[in-house]
Amino acid sequence: MHDTRTLLELGDEAVRRFARRGYTLDLGTIEALFSRRNTAIGTAEELRSESKKVAADVGKRAKAGEDVTELKEHARELKDRIRAAEAEQEKVEAELNAIAMTIPNMPADDAPEGLSEDDSVEVRKWGTPAEFGFKPKDHVDLGEALGIFDFGRAAKLSGSRFSVSRGPGAVLERALSNLFLNLHTTRHGYTEFAVPYLVSRKTMTGTGQLPKFEEDLFKTGVEDRELFLIPTAEVPLTNLHADEILPAEELPYAYTAWTPCFRSEAGSYGRDTRGILRLHQFSKVEMVRVCRAEESRAELELMVSHAEACLQELGLAYRVIALAAGDLGFGSTYTYDIEVWLPSQETYREISSCSDCGTFQARRAAIRTKTKDGQRGFAATLNGSGLPIGRTLAALIEQHQQEDGSIVIPPALAVYTGFSRINADGTTSA
Structure with missing residues (x-):
């Protein structure tokens, strides 16, 4: 199994190496999945930061005797959006793992040339x-x-x-x-x-x-x-x-x-x-x-x-x-x-x-x-x-x-x- 991040770093060199064994490495799909994963991670981090601020605001306003109903509803919405972002991250990582499981090992550079x-x-x-x-x-x-x-x-x-x-x-x-x-x-x-x-x-x-x-x-x-x-x-x-x-x-x-x-x-x-x-x-x-x-x-x-x-x-x-x-x-x-x-x-x-x-x-x-x-x-x-x-x-x-x-x-x-x-x-x- 390969580290898909390493395959992306190798880029065209990885494609060349796999071609020696007759395998076409689909870097485009891997790159797109990494982009989705990074977006989901970034979204979740931003929402968690906002959620912390809202939670602090709820506590502060409640202590002051203010109505915090809308703030609590917003907090629940943020939690739902965080769970959705985390679910998206898990889904993409599962897809990356599934792809990685089907990619063969990379042939050694000194393995003889040929396909049969x-x-x-x-x-x-x-x-x-x-x-x-x-x-x-x-x-x-x-x-x-x-x-x-x-x-x-x-x-x-x-x-x-x-x-x-x-x-x-x-x-x-x-x-x-x-x-x-x-x-x-x-x-x-x-x-x-x-x-x-x-x-x-x-x-x-x-x-x-x-x-x-x-x-x-x-x-x-x-x-x-x-x-x-x-x-x-x-x-x-x-x-x-x-x-x-x-x-x-x-x-x-x-x-x-x-x-x-x-x-x-x-x-x-x-x-x-x-x-x-x-x-x-x-x-x-x-x-x-x-x-x-x-x-x-x-x-x-x-x-x-x-x-x-x-x-x-x-x-x-x-x-x-x-x-x-x-x-x-x-x-x-x-x-x-x-x-x-x-x-x-x-x-x-x-x-x-x-x-x-x-x-x-x-x-x-x-x-x-x-x-x-x-x-x-x-x-x-x-x-x-x-x-x-x-x-x-x-x-x-x-x-x-x-x-x-x-x-x-x-x-x-x-x-x-x-x-x-x-x-x-x-x-x-x-």
């Missing part, structure tokens, strides 16, 4: 995509042949865009979660949380999912309370500190959590609908960092390295790209995507997105900092996937498939599964 994913810039690659002496299968064909995926029964239970994992497939999902959480907590310094999967409208608003993206969410209620299923653990983890003032010297905070994630995927039909790449329900290990505003970019570089470490442990080839300004998410000022190699598609596909949100979310959620000498400001927040379980599983079985249809399990993961291979008949072996 085709304009992203490759930063680095890790690993070499495997070359098979046979035509590699996709994760759906592999998983169904091994009996570890059952999409037919998932559809029977819930309809399309859901999955069921069975036997070694379910073990792999659990093992991946444990591996990622242990990496983040023991090697990378994150504190693990178990958080609610249902959150309030205020919580969703704090991280920017609402009001703009309500159609992408699943909504329910408990005891007449409106609640939303979380689309990512970023939402509860970031909002842990909503409406708080954090000691600046204690930052950064690094948090992680495994949760299921729920997304309607509105408008995405026809994209990645085969298999487990884009589901209505999936699980993910999320990373969130809260830091001083001036340290956010360095924290982003650190967070990306933590996501990369997960893929490196699994021996999965990937690349890191910097998103173009016009392809940034609503709350991001700079984003790195990590794309893992999918042999069946002969291309890299997104598996993690790590974003620096600057103070954008902290302003919405009122997450402030205070130094020992009393200086106050807003914190910066960052979030990143570390990693989604389904997409990692798809890449894992595709990159480590064998010609006979079996899957070799990387040693780092075998510690958690208890087996190092899923055989072609669906059994496992150490």
Whole structure:
């Protein structure tokens, strides 16, 4: 969320910056609302001053025994006009706030130019995509042949865009979660949380999912309370500190959590609908960092390295790209995507997105900092996937498939599964 007064001060510079992400900033509307607000404030102040004078005059004349009926009536009229001016101020401020809630974050000046994913810039690659002496299968064909995926029964239970994992497939999902959480907590310094999967409208608003993206969410209620299923653990983890003032010297905070994630995927039909790449329900290990505003970019570089470490442990080839300004998410000022190699598609596909949100979310959620000498400001927040379980599983079985249809399990993961291979008949072996 932006301070609309700051946007006005930036003027044409703000318009230029937002244009880089394909957003047209309507400064005229904001300026008109500020004018109305200032007029209402000025009117209320003048009326209060007059009201004080009338009140003093009423007291003086009443004490002298004069008739003050007309003066009292005038005093009541002034109070009504004051309330009307205050109501106008509140109305305009609500309109300004509503507009501010829909304005995306401003892209960093060094975010690559461009308006689409085709304009992203490759930063680095890790690993070499495997070359098979046979035509590699996709994760759906592999998983169904091994009996570890059952999409037919998932559809029977819930309809399309859901999955069921069975036997070694379910073990792999659990093992991946444990591996990622242990990496983040023991090697990378994150504190693990178990958080609610249902959150309030205020919580969703704090991280920017609402009001703009309500159609992408699943909504329910408990005891007449409106609640939303979380689309990512970023939402509860970031909002842990909503409406708080954090000691600046204690930052950064690094948090992680495994949760299921729920997304309607509105408008995405026809994209990645085969298999487990884009589901209505999936699980993910999320990373969130809260830091001083001036340290956010360095924290982003650190967070990306933590996501990369997960893929490196699994021996999965990937690349890191910097998103173009016009392809940034609503709350991001700079984003790195990590794309893992999918042999069946002969291309890299997104598996993690790590974003620096600057103070954008902290302003919405009122997450402030205070130094020992009393200086106050807003914190910066960052979030990143570390990693989604389904997409990692798809890449894992595709990159480590064998010609006979079996899957070799990387040693780092075998510690958690208890087996190092899923055989072609669906059994496992150490």
